[in-house]
Amino acid sequence: MDDLLAARSQMALSLGFHIIFACIGMVMPFFMATSHYLYLRFNDEQYRNLTKAWSKGVAIFFVTGAVSGTILSFELGLLWPQFMEHAGPIFGMPFSLEGTAFFIEAIAIGFFLYGWDRFNKWFHWVTGVVVGISGIASGILVVAANGWMNSPEGFDYVNGEYHNIDPIAAMFNDAWFTQALHMIVAAFVATGFGVAGIHAIMLLKRKNIRFHLKAFKIALVFGAVSAIAQPLTGDVAAKDVAQRQPAKLAAMEAHFETEDHADLIIGGIPDEEKRTVDYAIRIPGALSYLAHGDFDARVTGLNDIPAEYHPPVLITHFAFQIMVLFGMALVALSILFFIARWKKKSWIMKKWFLRLFIAATPVGFIAVEAGWTVTEVGRQPWIIYGIMKTKDAVTPMPGIFYSFILFTIVYISLAAVVTFLLYRQMKMVPVLYDANGDDPGDSLYLN
Known part of the structure; x- marks a missing residue:
């Protein structure tokens, strides 16, 4: 493994772990705030217990996300010094503001965790909402x-130098809105289905049924609404990519030849040497419509882009297909959930229904990882589109492979610790029994 591949692998590993913690850290506070509001509104102790349980999870993911995010910040400087030398003065503002949002989030978490029965109840609730808002701001x-x-x-790029730097214009670039919208909605989808799946496991085991049923429903409402909205944000993002990064779109779709009325390719195995896609399903004109809003529009193929600027087609295409496939699977589950909520309430506690959502637990996060693979690969x-190549930004320091191995061990250990802490928190949730000493949720359980 050469130094460039090792540096890219280490960055991918760090980002791949951090993005899971970041997604959950952004979204879980809104679940927490919702259950807290329901507790204040209906005075149901189950919602109070749920809020406290979720708040401890929020704290765990906040700390984990802070650690993994700090590592990423150091890696930018250590692995890509040429990139930071040139880019730091230009796009440093969002990182500085992210630090401010991080501190606000830390203060709000402290207020929320230690504010029970100490603050006005609605002020206490607001601190939880602030945790979520500041987390979303950090992500954006x-x-x-x-x-x-x-x-x-x-900035103006003249003779290899950067002039007339405008940090505000750099921060509000043409890509920030579509990427942020797509990412934030994806975070709600992944976290909603992930959290719901964990509580579905507990429901299937008949553990504290009323508690986990409430958690399951709250998480799925967020996840299902977001999943149904996600294809719309994806369409906006794809149209933006078609305008700004035609090579990326061509790699996503394995679109080798420039043509009008371009086919949308579903599945298939790209062959970059033969410029063909085997075993694919083709929908005539659909790519032209999705990219440009016109079935007869011209879509640029890789044949019109110099070969040295081609992204890795196989990886990009497969990652894009996985993201779309899993995203649409979650849309189908979302529709099924709303049918159960409105028309078939008995389905929610059926074993087959719960097993579907247990199977979907990791699906949203896999889609998120695939989406980031599309973005980066x-x-x-x-590394700076059209200006600096990745190979020109990597550090000249040797031995990056050993750093990659070390960080792999660190992240696996971190994931194991987080999993253990969350499992312990789940087991510590109190069960509220009725006057006969039974869990009243037992009557809700159906085979």
């Missing part, structure tokens, strides 16, 4: 920085 700001790498703006060979 980080994505804005990544958007700048895909759509570099806010599809931009190659550029």
Whole structure:
């Protein structure tokens, strides 16, 4: 493994772990705030217990996300010094503001965790909402920085030097809104189905049924609404990519030849040497419509882009197909959930129904990882699109492979610790029994 591949692998590993913690850290506070509101509204102790349980999970993911995010910040400087030398003064503002949002989030978490029965009850609730809002702000700001790498703006590039730097224009680049919208909604989808799946496991085991049923429903409402909205945000993002990064779109769709009335390719195995896609399903004109809103529009193929600027087609295409496939599977489950909520209430406690959502627990996060693979691999060979190549930004320091191995061990250990802490928290949730000493939720359980 050469140094460039080792550096890219280490960055991918760090980002792949951090994005899971970041998604959950952004979204879980809204679940927590919802259950807290329901407790204040209906005075149901189950919602109070749920709020406290989720708040401890929020704290765990906040700390974990802070650690993994700090590692990523150091890695930018250590692995990509040339990139930071040139890009730091231009896109540093979103990172600075993200630090501010992080501190607000930390203060709000402290107020919420230790504010029970100490603050006004509605002020206490507001601190929980602030945790969520500041977390979302952090996510948007980080994505804005990544958007700048895909759509570099806010400077004039003359003879290899950067002039007339405008940090505001750099932060609000052409890519930031579509990327942030798609990412935030994806975070709600992944976390909603992930949390719901965990509580579905407990329901299937008949553990504290009323508690886990309430949690299951809250998480799925967020996840299902977001899943149904996600294809719309994806369409907006894809149209933006078609305009700004035609090579990425061509790699996503394994579109080798420029043509009008371009086919949408579903599945298939791209062959970059033969410029063909085997075993694919083709929908005539659909790619032209999805990319440009016109069935007869011209879509740029890889044949019109210099070969040295081609992204890895196989990886980008497969990652895109996985993201779309899993996203549409969650849309189908979302529709099924709303049918159960409105028309078939008895389904929710059926074993087959719960097993479907248990199977879906990791699906949203796999889709998120695949989406980030499309974003990052599809931009190659550029680290700053059209300006600086990734190979020109990597550190000259040797031995990055050993650093990659070390960080792999660190992240696996971190994931194991987080899993253990969350499992312990789940087991510590109190069961509220009725006057006969029974869990009243037992009557809800159906085979």
